[in-house]
Amino acid sequence: MQKRDLIFRVLYFLLIFSIIVILNSCDDANKVSVDERINMFFSDLNAGKTSTLRGDHISPKSSDYSTINSAFWTASVWVNIPFSVNTSSIPDNSTVTVSITHDTASGLLWTFYMDEDDDDFWLIRGIDNELGGELISQ
Known part of the structure; x- marks a missing residue:
């Protein structure tokens, strides 16, 4: 027994x-870190997944959230694919600046404004770059 x-x-x-x-x-x-979110965003953009970019990567708190649709991604800088992130080990901060390369420019500094929706689940609230200024309004 x-x-x-x-x-x-x-x-x-x-x-x-x-x-x-x-x-x-x-x-x-x-959990999605800032580094993962930015890299996943550019991976999906490069793959042409424009119908899901907003829902998958952009924070509903973004001022542009309601106006971002598939057509939004066919304008301006977004058509310069492929994009690649040159910065490694991006920290989990609400504002990060990373170096980006695309088909017409190399080493541009882009600033990402991030929202932490849940514990360690980051979404993009806004994006600026050194050439075009505000790309997605915060």
Whole structure:
């Protein structure tokens, strides 16, 4: 009988441990750092996913949120694909400046204004660059 109790206790412990691990891994799945968000934004822009850029990457708090649609991405600087991020290890701050290269310019400084929607879930609220000024209003 004692052996059976020991097996039951070990199985109970493993079940509780598994539940804790699963719940903790779910939290990490909902986290997007500033670095990840900016790189995912440019990856989707380069891939032509203009119909989902606003919903996936732009904060609803952005002044331009309601006017951003698929046509928005076909104007001005956004057509200069492919874009690449030259800055590595972008910190989780509400304002970050990164170096961007696209088909007509290299090493341009772009400033991203970020919103942290949930704990460690960052979205883009606004974007400025050194040439064109405000690209997405905060």
